[in-house]
Amino acid sequence: MEKAKPIGVFDSGIGGLTVVRKLSSTLPNENIVYFGDTARVPYGSKSNETVIEYSIQNTKFLIEKNVKAVVVACNTASSVAIPELRKRFSIPIIEMINPGATAALKATRNNKIGVIGTRATINNKAYSKEIKKFNENVEVFEVACPLFVPLAEEGWIDHKATYEIAEEYLKPFKEFGIDTLVLGCTHYPILAKVIQEVIGDDVMLIDSGVASSEIVRAEIDRIGLTTNSNTLGNQNFYVSDLPIKFKEIAELFLGREIKNVQKVDVEHLVSLG
Amino acid sequence: MEKAKPIGVFDSGIGGLTVVRKLSSTLPNENIVYFGDTARVPYGSKSNETVIEYSIQNTKFLIEKNVKAVVVACNTASSVAIPELRKRFSIPIIEMINPGATAALKATRNNKIGVIGTRATINNKAYSKEIKKFNENVEVFEVACPLFVPLAEEGWIDHKATYEIAEEYLKPFKEFGIDTLVLGCTHYPILAKVIQEVIGDDVMLIDSGVASSEIVRAEIDRIGLTTNSNTLGNQNFYVSDLPIKFKEIAELFLGREIKNVQKVDVEHLVSLG
Numbered sequence: 001m002e003k004a005k006p007i008g009v010f011d012s013g014i015g016g017l018t019v020v021r022k023l024s025s026t027l028p029n030e031n032i033v034y035f036g037d038t039a040r041v042p043y044g045s046k047s048n049e050t051v052i053e054y055s056i057q058n059t060k061f062l063i064e065k066n067v068k069a070v071v072v073a074c075n076t077a078s079s080v081a082i083p084e085l086r087k088r089f090s091i092p093i094i095e096m097i098n099p100g101a102t103a104a105l106k107a108t109r110n111n112k113i114g115v116i117g118t119r120a121t122i123n124n125k126a127y128s129k130e131i132k133k134f135n136e137n138v139e140v141f142e143v144a145c146p147l148f149v150p151l152a153e154e155g156w157i158d159h160k161a162t163y164e165i166a167e168e169y170l171k172p173f174k175e176f177g178i179d180t181l182v183l184g185c186t187h188y189p190i191l192a193k194v195i196q197e198v199i200g201d202d203v204m205l206i207d208s209g210v211a212s213s214e215i216v217r218a219e220i221d222r223i224g225l226t227t228n229s230n231t232l233g234n235q236n237f238y239v240s241d242l243p244i245k246f247k248e249i250a251e252l253f254l255g256r257e258i259k260n261v262q263k264v265d266v267e268h269l270v271s272l273g
Numbered sequence: 274m275e276k277a278k279p280i281g282v283f284d285s286g287i288g289g290l291t292v293v294r295k296l297s298s299t300l301p302n303e304n305i306v307y308f309g310d311t312a313r314v315p316y317g318s319k320s321n322e323t324v325i326e327y328s329i330q331n332t333k334f335l336i337e338k339n340v341k342a343v344v345v346a347c348n349t350a351s352s353v354a355i356p357e358l359r360k361r362f363s364i365p366i367i368e369m370i371n372p373g374a375t376a377a378l379k380a381t382r383n384n385k386i387g388v389i390g391t392r393a394t395i396n397n398k399a400y401s402k403e404i405k406k407f408n409e410n411v412e413v414f415e416v417a418c419p420l421f422v423p424l425a426e427e428g429w430i431d432h433k434a435t436y437e438i439a440e441e442y443l444k445p446f447k448e449f450g451i452d453t454l455v456l457g458c459t460h461y462p463i464l465a466k467v468i469q470e471v472i473g474d475d476v477m478l479i480d481s482g483v484a485s486s487e488i489v490r491a492e493i494d495r496i497g498l499t500t501n502s503n504t505l506g507n508q509n510f511y512v513s514d515l516p517i518k519f520k521e522i523a524e525l526f527l528g529r530e531i532k533n534v535q536k537v538d539v540e541h542l543v544s545l546g
Contacts, residue, residue: 039323040313045426045516050312050539119517147434150423153318161420161437168434243318244392266323270543 003227006031008067010058013041015186016073017253019209026213031233033065039240039266042149043076044118053273055081059089060272068225071216075184076118079126092219099215100182100208101130107204108180114173115142117184127184141176145169152190153249166198173199182206190253237261276500279304281340283331286314288459289346290526292482299486304506306338312513312539315422316349317391326546328354332362333545341498344489348457349391352399365492372488373455373481374403380477381453387446388415390457400457414449418442425463426522439471446472455479510534
């Protein structure tokens with residue numbers, strides 16, 4: 001029965017659905033419980049203290065749902081809350097930064113890696129610290145792209161304005177001459193087409209969601225809790241708010257129809273803190 | 274002493290600082306207490322239920338600070354929470370929609386009024402309902418502009434991409450032939466230059482913050498609590514989070530240096546609920 005327990009995934013909102021998309025293609029038989037903190041989104045512009053507090057509440061909520069592991073499908077939370085979460089909880093906590101950093105190190109040929117993310121992720125230098133742990137000679141260039149999240153949520157995935165904004169944000173990387181670019185926010189895979197066109201085909205894009213799904217596979221195997229099931233896993237979605245156009249936007253991110261969505265009261269989350 | 278009490282102003286974040294800017298130019302001797310709910314911003318993409326709950330908490334917080342009136346400097350909260358706030362609290366509650374609607378009705382010559390705002394404000398048809406209460410023959414055209422808030426907060430007040438996005442959002446108004454456009458979100462005055470250029474000089478822009486400041490003047494006069502002071506009023510600012518670049522962005526909105534900023538715990542707000 002322990003093996004049938006779901007994998008928990010949380011994010012500040014809907015961005016983590018791009019991670020669920022990759023996770024369910026890597027581990028199609030696993031059950032998944034997703035929590036999106038849509039009442040308190042975005043985390044990327046909030047202080048570290050607040051993000052840690054929310055992350056603890058979200059993890060406790062998933063543990064209430066009896067999960068066997070928790071995926072922090074939010075780069076901002078990954079960049080500030082992981083030590084605190086691992087101190088408090090004994091189940092595996094899988095985050096986005098190390099898998100993305102490791103994948104970038106494998107991909108680079110010229111040792112010049114770019115990272116894009118929210119202000120909080122970039123300000124914390126989460127990726128450059130992680131990359132330099134493994135190789136001090138790699139140069140890491142980090143740029144915050146605050147407008148990419150609202151553009152993705154507006155569904156402007158190939159709008160002229162999206163190209164303009166991408167040109168502006170990505171300009172410094174062309175000077176740096178990077179050959180690898182980490183999409184350091186779970187919203188950004190939605191804009192991958194524009195980003196790839198603007199940065200050029202010579203630059204390899206790294207999706208932390210893909211990289212972290214492999215770590216999830218290894219971690220549940222390590223604790224002996226890989227499912228025995230041969231059928232497609234169930235997926236249940238919880239959100240702290242059901243905003244206008246939620247279904248439409250969520251389906252753009254998840255890549256298919258979203259079902260089994262329930263609302264959770266913020267009071268309940270706060271009471272868990 | 275009652276007359277020296279401050280006027281309370283709240284918003285989901287920093288947008289309401291454009292209202293404080295107008296309020297302090299209309300009523301320079303009044304003390305002001307501002308609360309920006311930066312830990313839970315934005316309200317514009319959240320459900321009505323959540324916005325009402327947060328608005329009650331924010332009003333209770335300002336009442337703890339001993340205010341004589343509350344300005345709801347947030348169009349989203351104004352469009353959904355006012356009946357509930359007026360039911361629960363006896364001090365004057367001043368909102369954005371009626372003042373903006375009334376100013377637009379005075380300005381229009383051809384009875385074709387445009388309104389721009391967040392998804393929540395537009396979805397609730399807040400402005401068209403209010404305008405039609407006074408004149409059923411006026412045609413009101415409403416368009417949600419979700420990217421204007423992050424653009425204003427990024428400080429891209431005359432960037433090429435901002436013009437592109439404004440062109441896209443404002444296109445329908447040109448077909449409608451409006452002569453008056455309500456800036457139905459307190460962030461939008463920051464982008465007024467771009468909006469005016471794109472929509473054309475023939476269209477009059479209505480800033481609800483200006484219109485509502487006159488209502489505040491009338492309301493505190495009505496209850497006999499206009500200050501006797503002849504010196505410049507104090508201003509105190511409270512926020513539920515102090516995000517990265519807060520000071521820089523807040524000063525763009527307030528139009529001058531921001532001082533006396535204190536952080537309030539979200540737990541405290543929730544406990545007031």
